[in-house]
Amino acid sequence: MASANQCIASLARLSLSVSKRPVQSTLPRFLAPSIVQTRCKSAGSTAMQKRERDKAKLKKxxxxxxxxxxxxxxxxxxxxxxxxxxxxxxxxxxxxxxxxxxxxxxxxxxxxxxxxxxxxxxxxxxxxxKNDTRIAVICKEGSGSMHDARAMGAVAFGEESLFELIKANPNKLPFNRLICHVDCEPALKKAGLGRILGPKGLMPSLKTNTITKSVGAMMRDMAGAExxxxxxxxxxxxxxxxxxxxxxxxxxxxxxxxxxxxxxxxxxxxxxxxxxxxxxxxxxxxxxxxxxxxxxxxxxxxxxxxxxxx
Missing domain, CATH: 3.30.190.20 (Ribosomal protein L1/L10, rRNA-binding domain)
Incomplete structure (x- = not known):
């Protein structure tokens, strides 16, 4: 009896270990579900192809x-x-x-x-x-440009003294316009005031035409100008x-x-x-x-x- 049970167990293991062969379907292709079928896009006529190309070009x-x-x-x-x-x-x-x-x-x-x-x-x-233009001038101490700035009514003028004023009061500047004499441009760059004056739109530069050789003429042009x-x-x-x-x-x-x-x-x-x-x-x-x-x-x-x- 034991030998018979062992024989049946071995036959069962053999049946489980054998891989199943895939069943070949004999269903005609035209009767297969649509998800099984492989579809290919029609090339269409020449006119349709041209329209597709024009549409792609317009989109691009x-x-x-x-x-x-x-x-x-x-x-x-x-x-x-x-x-x-x-x-x-x-x-x-x-x-x-x-x-x-x-x-x-x-x-x-x-x-x-x-x-x-x-x-x-x-x-x-x-x-x-409005006529509330308050101009400050960066110029050499004791120079002719400094005398012109004082005579034209600048609210602040000088070089190192003006730099110290800007650094000491970055949020309460006494001026809303700033011009620089061309001789002081290297000192202005060395002072590193871009972080303070840049966001306020006050940093003198050649692009904004606020670096000049004639302080008096620049102040006359700037007063009352927008x-x-x-x-x-x-x-x-x-x-x-x-x-x-x-x-x-x-x-x-x-x-x-x-x-x-x-x-x-x-x-x-x-x-x-x-x-x-x-x-x-x-x-x-x-x-x-x-x-x-x-x-x-x-x-x-x-x-x-x-x-x-x-």
Missing amino acids: KKKQNRHKEYKYATPSQEERYSICDAMRYLRAFEVGRPPSSATYEVALKIRTPKNSLVLRDRIRLPYPI SYRERIGAIRMPIGNIQFTPKMLSENIKALVTAVREGTMRMEDKVKKDLIEVVLSSTSGPGFSLNGAFNSTDEKVKPEYLSTAM
């Missing part, structure tokens, strides 16, 4: 152009307004605010390639917005007080647009820039795209009505 071109220009490269599709119409609406947004704290602001949208040369300069507007700089495809700056008349605001905008266009023309041989839109806003108001006209579309609204105090 859009992807390449997507990051070449800033988002302001395309003008907005909103309605455009005259100066008087835009002022009429913006003055309504500023009702209840102190007139001294509300200003008009302008944004010039520029079509320009990314990482290209930046447009920056200073402009003396026909009607200045600086502007292109950032991410647009130039933004205050353009007038909320109590400005339409004529005053219009002349300031024209002066800025003219200066920007002249600047883009000077850079034509290096980079192409196009002014595509002018947007007027205020401290609390939205932006209104300007169409270049002056008078209001409503005949009842005269420029004189927008010239009175709010």
Whole structure:
């Protein structure tokens, strides 16, 4: 009996150790489920192939152009307004605010390639917005430039003494404009003031035209002038007080647009820039795209009505 049980056990082990052969299916291919079938994309006609190629090229071109220009490269599709119409609406947004704290602001949208040369300069507007320019001058102690700075009303001047003043009061500087005589440029670089002056936009450099041989002429040019700089495809700056008349605001905008266009023309041989839109806003108001006209579309609204105090 024991030998019989051993024989049955050995036969069972043999049956488990033998691998099973795969069963060949005799099912016709056209009756097999779709997941089993291998499908091949049809090449299509010549016209279909051409459309696919054109679609791929267009997609590639859009992807390449997507990051070449800033988002302001395309003008907005909103309605455009005259100066008087835009002022009429913006003055309504500023009702209840102190007139001294509300200003008009302008944004010039520029079509320009990314990482290209930046447009920056200073402009003396026909009607200045503020006259709180406080100028400091880096110049040799006891030099003629120091006497010119004192005579022109600089709030601080000198070389080592001015460097010590900046390091001692980095957050409470007594000036909002800083120019440097060309002879003091090496000393300025050695002083290592870039970390303090750079974030405030006060570091003198040749790019910003704040390193000069003539301190007196630079101070006369800087007093009452406004600086502007292109950032991410647009130039933004205050353009007038909320109590400005339409004529005053219009002349300031024209002066800025003219200066920007002249600047883009000077850079034509290096980079192409196009002014595509002018947007007027205020401290609390939205932006209104300007169409270049002056008078209001409503005949009842005269420029004189927008010239009175709010």
